Amino acid sequence: MTFHSMWAELLPIGRSPASGGYRRFAWTGADRDCRAWFKEQAETRGLGYETDRNGNQWAWLGDPARGDAVVTGSHLDSVPDGGAFDGPLGVVSSFAALDELRARGAEPTRPLGIVNFGDEEGARFGLACVGSRLTAGQLTVADAHRLTDGDGITLPRAMEAAGHDPDTIGPDPERLARIGAFVELHVEQGRALDLSGDRVGIASAIWPHGRWRFDFAGEANHAGTTRLADRRDPMLAYAETVLAARREAELAGAVATFGKIAVEPNGVNAIPSLVRGWLDSRAAGQDRLDAVVTGVREAAEEYAAAHGVDLAVVRESFTPVVEFDHALRDELARILGKDRDPQLTVPVLGTGAGHDAGILSGSIPTAMLFVRNPTGVSHSPAEFAAEDDCVAGVLALADVLEGLACR
Numbered sequence: 001m002t003f004h005s006m007w008a009e010l011l012p013i014g015r016s017p018a019s020g021g022y023r024r025f026a027w028t029g030a031d032r033d034c035r036a037w038f039k040e041q042a043e044t045r046g047l048g049y050e051t052d053r054n055g056n057q058w059a060w061l062g063d064p065a066r067g068d069a070v071v072t073g074s075h076l077d078s079v080p081d082g083g084a085f086d087g088p089l090g091v092v093s094s095f096a097a098l099d100e101l102r103a104r105g106a107e108p109t110r111p112l113g114i115v116n117f118g119d120e121e122g123a124r125f126g127l128a129c130v131g132s133r134l135t136a137g138q139l140t141v142a143d144a145h146r147l148t149d150g151d152g153i154t155l156p157r158a159m160e161a162a163g164h165d166p167d168t169i170g171p172d173p174e175r176l177a178r179i180g181a182f183v184e185l186h187v188e189q190g191r192a193l194d195l196s197g198d199r200v201g202i203a204s205a206i207w208p209h210g211r212w213r214f215d216f217a218g219e220a221n222h223a224g225t226t227r228l229a230d231r232r233d234p235m236l237a238y239a240e241t242v243l244a245a246r247r248e249a250e251l252a253g254a255v256a257t258f259g260k261i262a263v264e265p266n267g268v269n270a271i272p273s274l275v276r277g278w279l280d281s282r283a284a285g286q287d288r289l290d291a292v293v294t295g296v297r298e299a300a301e302e303y304a305a306a307h308g309v310d311l312a313v314v315r316e317s318f319t320p321v322v323e324f325d326h327a328l329r330d331e332l333a334r335i336l337g338k339d340r341d342p343q344l345t346v347p348v349l350g351t352g353a354g355h356d357a358g359i360l361s362g363s364i365p366t367a368m369l370f371v372r373n374p375t376g377v378s379h380s381p382a383e384f385a386a387e388d389d390c391v392a393g394v395l396a397l398a399d400v401l402e403g404l405a406c407r
Helices: 003-010 029-044 089-103 130-136 139-145 155-161 175-178 192-195 235-252 286-306 326-335 356-360 387-403
Strands: 048-051 057-061 069-075 110-119 179-187 200-206 209-217 255-264 272-284 310-319 348-351 366-371
Touching: 003 029, 003 089, 003 235, 003 272, 003 387, 029 048, 029 057, 069 089, 069 175, 069 286, 089 110, 089 179, 089 310, 089 387, 110 179, 110 326, 130 139, 130 175, 139 155, 139 235, 155 366, 175 179, 200 326, 209 235, 209 286, 235 255, 235 272, 235 286, 272 286, 286 310, 326 366, 326 387, 356 366, 366 387
Parallel strands: 069 110, 069 179, 179 366, 200 348
Antiparallel strands: 048 057, 057 110, 200 366, 209 272, 209 310, 255 272
16 A cells, blocks of 8 residues: 555544544544554554554564564554644554565565554543553553543543453563664654755654643632622633743743643633643753743742632643664664765754653664654644655655664
């Protein structure tokens, strides 16, 4: 199958007719259909197929038990109303790259794997990269069992309803020990490649990033009869904190976003009793990130006190800076640069987005390739990559896999 035909097959799954975006949430019907697509692609190519203890899918050319495997892939789930490329581009490109290797007559000397990591976006249970975190032992079984979606359904219940045994989840060091290198291809979530005129780039590092929940607790009351002076309105403190986050991010040269909010009792004619907002912040260095979060928290405390509102701040997740394996990164640069054209330099760039490759970097050598995104838009239906750039990404990935696995 061609890249185009695979892409066309996957494109309708989980797409919202209203927004044009995707709602491929973990352990839902759309996720099931994406998993079925992955399994079919593996079986069509005669690859070995398995689902691991944490629900991640694997397709194998060669016996992974031999060890020192080269693995590529990404994820198929999405954020709410996300774009088509974030995650799926890496999975589709992996199968297309394998097809390209076969067309070249390349013979792998190391096992070659393709993976679809489960629940990378964290859209349903609020924690990103659940599948890879569990595998790498960065998420405990107890904490995983406490993850709950907006309807009160726990992760174990959701997995069980989808036909996966939740009692099997947990660290998988034996599997990771078989992998010698993991290379993830991803659409760029920014415009660096578009500005430089390059179709493909190599990742240098992932910025430190995290998610913090701000709970502003006030007093519910009637919107029409309660004097302004008598109100304990948590929405005011929250609104001012959102503006403070923008100021702090600008001062630190970082990014900060309040993109999710929950309000109780959530009535048009009721002053809220509780406003819960989630802060996502990322920066090029740990000191900058600390400055942003500290500044936002201090501002929130000040605003809460001014409006007679109680405040609680909970850090829900955090990932320190990830420096991709330098030797592997340099090998990718050699393969995509001097091996192709002695005059060619492949750009190396950092990113503020988290990825499964970042999670696995603490356990195995990992690297990433980026494909040009002309708009820079991501996590949106407007996310886009031109087909010729996607094909360039497939060929680059095939070159990398040939260089690493067919020596």
